[in-house]
């Protein structure tokens with residue numbers, strides 16, 4: 001999600017002013033919608049959203065600017081704006097169905113903490129979005145008051161109009177296009193890159209995504225491979241010709257957004273005649289991998305990884321290459337998890353944090369987990385609190401991403417923009433302690449991190465409801 005807070009109000013004010021200027025004066029052409037007058041304050045925003053396929057009309061020539069949009073539609077446009085990242089699993093709402101057009105967006109939005117439903121397990125798929133909800137969801141998404149200044153916007157429980165939603169989206173998107181305002185991930189991040197035509201390698205990459213809270217990136221060829229292209233029995237098939245030509249570099253469509261933020265790159269490919277497909281060479285030559293750790297993996301019918309990974313080293317010579325691993329197509333989550341636990345990943349990839357020492361025990365649901373304390377005055381104060389004796393906190397589940405409960409006293413805050421990962425122990429609003437098992441992005445204070453735990457394992461231990469956690473010094 002985009003992070004604006006750190007860039008201060010000056011940039012934001014400039015930005016809002018420029019968006020409003022565009023909204024006011026930018027439209028003097030045919031909008032393509034009979035109900036969107038070129039001079040209307042929202043005309044530019046409507047066109048902006050339509051051109052980028054963020055929002056479309058309600059009919060061929062009608063946008064219905066004064067119409068409402070549903071909660072499912074709103075999360076869907078935000079999901080599109082985020083590039084429709086792959087999601088797995090299901091959401092926990094009782095009024096949503098699996099496999100619907102809105103399903104990936106709702107799962108994504110819930111995991112990002114953008115929506116938490118009405119608190120009774122209901123999401124409200126078809127409920128019109130109120131202005132209040134629109135403001136809150138955008139605030140959570142962009143960390144900026146992008147609805148401020150939108151004509152007719154009061155932030156109340158009145159329904160938001162489609163025109164207002166388009167204006168907020170455009171403000172948000174334009175802000176994201178300002179290079180200075182793009183969020184730099186503050187955490188060590190893992191990217192799971194894969195090339196896959198029949199889904200085998202993709203399946204492994206998705207396990208990595210779930211286990212390591214990794215971002216997923218699919219290498220998409222500019223020209224997709226047809227079944228005939230992949231016919232390895234035909235010497236003249238596209239794949240076979242490419243493999244026979246060491247200089248072949250099939251073009252890739254799109255690119256990794258901000259590769260710089262990643263410390264560890266898992267790189268997955270199918271074995272083609274004992275080697276990585278040439279498109280993997282294209283990928284490696286497209287970025288600077290110096291200082292990054294690359295972990296190759298592959299799937300194959302039967303061949304081992306062989307020399308395929310080592311032959312890639314010269315294409316990213318400044319990376320730290322770990323030994324690769326071959327999987328069969330249907331390798332399980334547990335198999336991938338076992339592999340990761342044996343890897344010598346940089347500390348930050350496993351724990352999302354450098355420094356700190358194992359100093360905490362956390363007992364929950366019959367299990368005892370160890371954790372490290374962060375290096376700040378908040379963690380120090382928490383340690384002093386625990387020096388008085390173990391502390392049991394009643395914690396409730398929030399937004400499918402965290403357990404949160406009252407500490408019973410306030411600790412000093414050291415808020416910073418944090419992209420949470422599973423196992424993060426966070427101080428919220430100075431007096432609440434939170435253990436994350438999912439991703440969020442917010443201004444939070446880091447207290448520590450549960451050691452070496454996978455997201456799914458932590459989720460299983462914590463369960464879906466209220467828990468008691470006892471924190472004590474180790």
Ligand SMILES: Cc1cc2nc3c(=O)[nH]c(=O)nc-3n(C[C@H](O)[C@H](O)[C@H](O)COP(=O)(O)O)c2cc1C
Nearest residue numbers: 196197198199200201270271273274300301302303
């Ligand atoms: C052109 C081509 C060449 C292949 N060469 C090999 C090979 O040398 N050894 C092997 O075990 N499998 C080989 N395979 C099978 C793939 O490695 C295997 O099906 C892989 O899991 C496909 O991954 P994907 O589903 O992610 O595309 C080849 C497949 C293709 C299309």
